[in-house]
Amino acid sequence: MEIIQSGQFAPAADGSADFVEHLSVPSLSFGTYSIPAGAKDDQSPHNEDEIYVVTQGRGSFTAGGRTVEVGPGTTLFIPARQEHRFHDVTEDLVTLVFFAPAYSGIPQS
Incomplete structure (x- = not known):
């Protein structure tokens, strides 16, 4: 068992969005993604399926031609290689x- 401290707001040192990986095993990995209010999310599609669970904050999310408002409790599934x-x-x-x-x-191939 591992206990992972996560879910705290932790942007990059320059105030931009930041992803921090907390756990990685071959079948899955887990991390936190912090995006300051007004910051840009410049990620590229991934080769892996992905689930986001919003724990704090508010904003919008677009994937697969659909846009939704997000806030605490919102859970999103994004298939591998989908723009989001x-x-x-x-x-x-x-x-x-x-x-x-x-x-x-590795960005999508």
């Missing part, structure tokens, strides 16, 4: 992020 992005972040946003299989860090 958080935007119009009005309150500092914190998400728990799960990848399956484990996040490779």
Whole structure:
């Protein structure tokens, strides 16, 4: 068993969005993604399926031609290689992020 401290707002040192991986095993990985209010989410599609669970903040999310408002408790599933992005972040946003299989860090092929 591992106990992982996560879910706290932790943007990059320059105030931009930041992903921090907390756990990685071959079948899945887990991290947190912090996006300050007004910051840009410039991620690229991944080769892994992904689940976001919003724990703090508010904004919008677009994927698969659909846009939704997000806030605490919102859970999103994004299939591998699908374009997706958080935007119009009005309150500092914190998400728990799960990848399956484990996040490779390699952009979609």
